[in-house]
Amino acid sequence: MRASLLHPGGRMTVEHRPVPKPGSAEVLVRIGAVGVCGSDSHYLRHGRIGDHIVTEPIILGHEAGGVIVDVGDTVSRTRLGQRVSIEPQRPDMASRESRRGRYNLCPHMRFFATPPVDGALCEYVTIGETFAHEVPAEVSDEAAALCEPLSVAIAAIRKAEVGMGDSVLIAGAGPIGLLCAQVARASGVGRIVISEPDSLRRDMAVNFGATDVVEPGAGALPGGDVDAFVDASGVAAAVVAGVRSLRPAGRAVLVGMGADDMTLPTSVIQNREIVLTGVFRYANTWPTALSLIGSGRVDLDAMVTGRFDLDEVPAALDADRTPGSIKAIVYPGGVPESVRFESTSRDSSAWRPFVNPATHVDKEVQQ
Incomplete structure (x- = not known):
């Protein structure tokens, strides 16, 4: 199979690697599409990211879906041909955290595209x-x-514990911030x-669920009256x-990856009895994610602003530097003709189930 590899020092190549074989309780998935994450x-x-350092060639990519083309000995062959979304985690299900249902915190986790574990920017992967x-x-x-990434947003809004009639402040209108807005709505x-x-x-945030948008330092942030705060910026x-x-x-949920240490207003946290927590990936979110997509309450397709094939992975990883970019998608088997000629800078104002008519103003998004 063909695979995109990141080498120490930042060089990228496309090379041939053996197609992996599924273990007894695993499936082999032919990858259809891979989303580019900021971590990639x-x-x-x-x-590197923290203690995870690229010391050997690695396949990046952990946002992936495809079709099951082979199964292990204990897996029903009725799964052959199924279209699937991959939850890119291999926890030890016998660990204390996994047995408590918090398998995302398993200390023995092997997560896609986290050195030394390979990811999905290739033609085939195996997964439990x-x-x-x-x-x-x-x-x-x-x-x-x-x-x-939708699962990250679901995990964040769950921890924020907000629902009907509540209010939330989200810092950052990148992909995770916009997804948090959609899930909150x-x-x-x-x-x-x-x-x-x-x-x-x-401007984009209004089309993805925001009722109000503010510029830090210029717009007035809510003054001590929101039910929850979600940081998707890391700032x-x-x-x-x-x-x-x-x-x-109120509840503060930290999602964005920023500095290892920061100074916080401890007197505010103490005197208001604010609950401060973090989000590390997700657990038990995929059924909710698929329900939100299938019902139309969340639109992921409207977030795609660039499509690339495996030979264009370096450009896909740099797409976040393009004004107006939200999500880049890599097709390891080649960009299908059905989407090849679609605009790679979609105007998200075409999708409006969440728009607040009192605050929305039509604007052509310049990409």
């Missing part, structure tokens, strides 16, 4: 059968891949404020401002 771009540019989630016909290949949240310094991303100043925006007993 970070590995390319910096060669329970982590290959069947997708219905109405879910596109691209949406099947993007169930992974689908959960019945009445007020969704997104804080974002980039004007183009603020220390945004975290501090978000914590200060919470009402008493």
Whole structure:
């Protein structure tokens, strides 16, 4: 099979590797589409994320979907031909965390595209059968891949514990921030404020669920009256401002990857009894993700702004530097003709189930 490899030092190549064989309880998936995550771009540019360092060639990519083409000995052959979304985790299901249902925190986790574990920017991968989630016909290949970042947003909004009539402040209108806005709206949240310094991303946020958008330092953030704060930026100043925006007993959820340490307003946290927590990946989110997509309450297809084949992976990993880019998709088998000639800078204003008519203004998004 063909695979895109990142080498130490940042060089990328496309090489041939053996097609993996599924273990007894695994399936072999022919990859249809792979979403590019900020972590993939970070590995390319910096060669590491925290303690995870690229010391040997590695296949990136952990947002993926495809078709089951082979199964292990204990897997029903009725699964052959199923279209699936891959939950890219291999936990030790006997660990204490896994037995508690928190398998995302398993200390023995082997996660796609986290050194030294290979990811999905290749033609075939294996995964445990329970982590290959069947997708219905109405879910596109691209949406099947993007169930992974959607799962991060679902985990974040679950931890924020917001619902009908509540309010949430989200820092950052990147892919995760926009997905958090969509999930919050689908959960019945009445007020969704997104804080974002980039004007183009603020315009996009209105089309993806935000009822209000503010520019940090210029727009007025909610003053101690929102029920929850979700940081999808990793910026220390945004975290501090978000914590200060919470009402008493509000919840702050940290999703964005920023500095290892930051100074927080501890007196605010203590005096208002604010609950502060983090999100590390997800657990038990795929059924919810597929329900949200299938019902139309979340639109992942509208977030795709670029499509690339395996030979164009370096360009795909740099697509986040293009103004207006939200999500790049890589097709290891080649970009299908059915989408090849679609605009690679879709105007997200074409999709509007979540638009607040009181705040929305039509604008052509310049890509």
